[in-house]
Amino acid sequence: EVQLVESGGDMVQPGRSLRLSCAALGFRFSSFEMIWVRQAPGKGLEWVSYISDTGATVHYADSVKDRFTISRDNARNSLFLYMNNLRAGDTAVYYCARVRAPWVGPDYWGQGTLVTVSS
Amino acid sequence: DIQMTQSPPSLSASVGDRVTITCRASQDINNYLAWFQQKPGKAPKSLIYAVSSLHIGVPSRFSGSGSGTDFTLTIRSLQPEDFATYYCQHYNNYPPTFGQGTKVEIK
Numbered sequence: 001e002v003q004l005v006e007s008g009g010d011m012v013q014p015g016r017s018l019r020l021s022c023a024a025l026g027f028r029f030s031s032f033e034m035i036w037v038r039q040a041p042g043k044g045l046e047w048v049s050y051i052s053d054t055g056a057t058v059h060y061a062d063s064v065k066d067r068f069t070i071s072r073d074n075a076r077n078s079l080f081l082y083m084n085n086l087r088a089g090d091t092a093v094y095y096c097a098r099v100r101a102p103w104v105g106p107d108y109w110g111q112g113t114l115v116t117v118s119s
Numbered sequence: 120d121i122q123m124t125q126s127p128p129s130l131s132a133s134v135g136d137r138v139t140i141t142c143r144a145s146q147d148i149n150n151y152l153a154w155f156q157q158k159p160g161k162a163p164k165s166l167i168y169a170v171s172s173l174h175i176g177v178p179s180r181f182s183g184s185g186s187g188t189d190f191t192l193t194i195r196s197l198q199p200e201d202f203a204t205y206y207c208q209h210y211n212n213y214p215p216t217f218g219q220g221t222k223v224e225i226k
Binding site: 037044045047050059061062095097100102103104105106107108109110111112 | 151153155157161162163164165168169172174206208210213214215216217218219220
């Protein structure tokens with residue numbers, strides 16, 4: 001059974017950093033592209049970042065470019081999102097999702113982890 | 120960036136109704152269009168990819184159609200478990216943007 005389990009969400013002050021993790025279970029993690037999507041309280045879904053299966057290619061939303069870094073450790077079946085210089089606008093539930101194939105998009109989603117940025 | 124516009128923002132329907140949600144892209148997205156369902160407090164669930172292909176386990180009462188810039192999600196006979204918010208998303212290029220969502224409520 002495919003499972004994605006996020007962790008690392010917390011309440012932090014503006015300007016601080018945080019690392020989110022996504023543990024992948026039940027599939028060959030190294031064969032799949034992965035993404036992060038976030039959802040601010042009461043708002044819609046916002047795509048945040050993408051990483052290829054090898055980690056060689058990454059993409060970011062303009063809203064997080066130069067502040068967030070996506071990475072993965074295929075040996076440990078884990079996806080990460082390093083978030084620096086956090087702002088109030090980054091407050092959201094962060095979901096990791098598996099990309100089944102480039103022409104399919106995401107198929108499985110984690111349960112999400114809450115990041116709150118507040119002084 | 121490609122803008123995705125969903126309509127209506129919300130709708131009220133009864134069990135057994137046929138429901139249609141539309142999604143319009145600001146430019147041709149080459150049929151790289153997905154639909155997701157989200158219930159309150161839960162993660163999104165992937166329903167449809169490539170306009171009309173159902174993910175494994177998605178009931179056949181869900182269907183997608185369209186091409187170019189105009190797309191539709193149809194629920195043939197609304198069931199109690201279908202009351203949720205639905206999002207479209209293009210994945211033609213980066214950033215892959217979502218529509219603003221359509222909330223399907225009980226009439």
